[in-house]
Amino acid sequence: MSDIQRSHVGKRLSEIAEYRGVIYLAGQVATDVEQGIRGQTAEVLGCVDRLLAEKGSDKSRILHCQIYLADMSLFQEMNEVWDAWVPPHNAPPRATVQAKLASPKKLIEVVVTAASPE
């Protein structure tokens, strides 16, 4: 068995790689792109929750979170959803910048690095 554990392995990318106690996630985007930024943020953070749960980890163990917003005018609304989601005392280091995403209807993409379960 390899020392790198991959999950949801596709031909182009995997959703998860785990190695030496660190979980690397692919960039998460919403599938329901008819939603506004609040809905897309909630969906994306739900994806993060589910992927981390598959590895026995959770949002209290995030080491770094890079957020890409399609437009910085969405910053405040994104943050309202984020602030309600992020665990007290365990908010991770985060960076947010504006970037055009793979499709014009995608409003947010989130890249998470997290710790494996203790």
Place this chain on the structure above:
Amino acid sequence: MSDIQRSHVGKRLSEIAEYRGVIYLAGQVATDVEQGIRGQTAEVLGCVDRLLAEKGSDKSRILHCQIYLADMSLFQEMNEVWDAWVPPHNAPPRATVQAKLASPKKLIEVVVTAASPE
């Protein structure tokens, strides 16, 4: 005590997470946004110095640095400040791209991953 050490923990984000010998910093931006790119770069790199020092580390132990510039026309001036700051023989892997930041007056954001003290 958790195996993840967080510092400057806010409700939205922490400035530092340390885990298994690696220090993850939040994206650092200047607070004095009336400065030009030289001043903002110097302020941001000073933030990196201070945060790493809090963990007993320093700029000679940076593993990766992602730089976001609000406009790529600032590249040369940013580099002049960077080149004077970066330690001889220990320049880290780096990537620089253009991205609009959280506020229009922010000209640079820096995301650093570094090694804990030896």
Place this chain on the structure above:
Amino acid sequence: MSDIQRSHVGKRLSEIAEYRGVIYLAGQVATDVEQGIRGQTAEVLGCVDRLLAEKGSDKSRILHCQIYLADMSLFQEMNEVWDAWVPPHNAPPRATVQAKLASPKKLIEVVVTAASPE
């Protein structure tokens, strides 16, 4: 000898830092910028291959790949080159966003984190 191994160390940046079993690469861009996106993607992925090989690693051990495209209209062509390159069963977590790069002729930049050899 330091616990951080750097390679191709310049005054501004190093191409590689290796620490505790993880290899961090600088953002890779094409040097032949007269090429289109297919050629630039191939050149950049070749750089990744060569740098990882220097550390005894390879593309089957990539933990995360961040791709910056100068224009998202290049997404499909970049993916065709990527898909042919990425090893079956070992595609890494990946994120792709649009970002203006250091020079207007640079069409793609790739930032790779990988595992050292087993």
